[in-house]
Amino acid sequence: MSHHLCIRRAGLVAPKLQHRSSYQTSRTPALITLSIRNHTQQATQKSSWTHPVYTQEQILSVRVAHKNANSLPDKLALGTVRFLRWSMDLVTGYRSSAAGLSRTNAMTEKKWITRFIFLESVAGVPGMVAGMLRHLKSLRQMKRDYGWIETLLEEAYNERMHLLTFLNLTEPSRSMRLMVLGSQCVFFSGFSIAYLLSPRICHRFVGYLEEEAVITYSKAIQDLDSGLLPKWENLQAPPMAIKYWDMPEGRRCMRSLLLYVRADEAKHRDVNHTLGGLDQDVDKNPFSAKFREQVGRVEGVVGERVKV
Numbered sequence: 001m002s003h004h005l006c007i008r009r010a011g012l013v014a015p016k017l018q019h020r021s022s023y024q025t026s027r028t029p030a031l032i033t034l035s036i037r038n039h040t041q042q043a044t045q046k047s048s049w050t051h052p053v054y055t056q057e058q059i060l061s062v063r064v065a066h067k068n069a070n071s072l073p074d075k076l077a078l079g080t081v082r083f084l085r086w087s088m089d090l091v092t093g094y095r096s097s098a099a100g101l102s103r104t105n106a107m108t109e110k111k112w113i114t115r116f117i118f119l120e121s122v123a124g125v126p127g128m129v130a131g132m133l134r135h136l137k138s139l140r141q142m143k144r145d146y147g148w149i150e151t152l153l154e155e156a157y158n159e160r161m162h163l164l165t166f167l168n169l170t171e172p173s174r175s176m177r178l179m180v181l182g183s184q185c186v187f188f189s190g191f192s193i194a195y196l197l198s199p200r201i202c203h204r205f206v207g208y209l210e211e212e213a214v215i216t217y218s219k220a221i222q223d224l225d226s227g228l229l230p231k232w233e234n235l236q237a238p239p240m241a242i243k244y245w246d247m248p249e250g251r252r253c254m255r256s257l258l259l260y261v262r263a264d265e266a267k268h269r270d271v272n273h274t275l276g277g278l279d280q281d282v283d284k285n286p287f288s289a290k291f292r293e294q295v296g297r298v299e300g301v302v303g304e305r306v307k308v
């Protein structure tokens, strides 16, 4: 049976195209062109990972929290995060507004965005590495993964959406791009090796990293509320953010955007602290839609609440 006949029987014959797609070349068959165009249209309508819609109550209930590091591996994870936090403060020129700084040293809108971009460019790595390594392990060992991969890849996608959102608000400098490139080379390699050696410590490490992310966004919100960031007071969230988080009318300002991003970070924190406490080989992912019912409610992930 010829290829053309197969297509006709499957009812996939393309109607005559009225316009040339930007993807079309002189050698592109019409059917492929239509398929690409339909796919592109769908892609602009809906993302592959639709973000769950947060209620106002949910985004306002997020608190800074810390899980105590009791074991040696937990202390190692926490120590590494604290070192990275110190390095990032240096790179992004971060100064806490609580330190009684002069106006010239205080965090400005530009400095906050620089910090967010650097933070998000790093935060998008662990989920992708962990998801990829678990995927390869599943293939290699010919065993099921029990729902971990989807959560990890979704986290990486979510972090990239944070990055892309903030890129709508500034143009990163060449030195910033260079720093992101350098840190990605080091962090991707280091995290990959660490995850192969001890995925459990790595999830704990990400849990602590996300604790820091919640602190960062909480402090930015605090600065905004204190009138230290006047340019953001009437700034609207970028359209892609409004669409991604399904931000309701009247709650599409910069403050709301920070609340949405912070809620995501709190979720990553709780997810990774939970995954860090599970048996990496046999436990089911309690956050997977498929296994949530079987595993039951996830409770008491993060111990004490801490004030910013």
Ligand SMILES: [Fe+2]
Pocket (backbone or CB within 6 Å): 120, 123, 158, 159, 162, 213, 265
């Ligand atoms: Fe993020």
Ligand SMILES: [Fe+2]
Pocket (backbone or CB within 6 Å): 123, 159, 210, 213, 264, 265, 268, 269
């Ligand atoms: Fe995060």
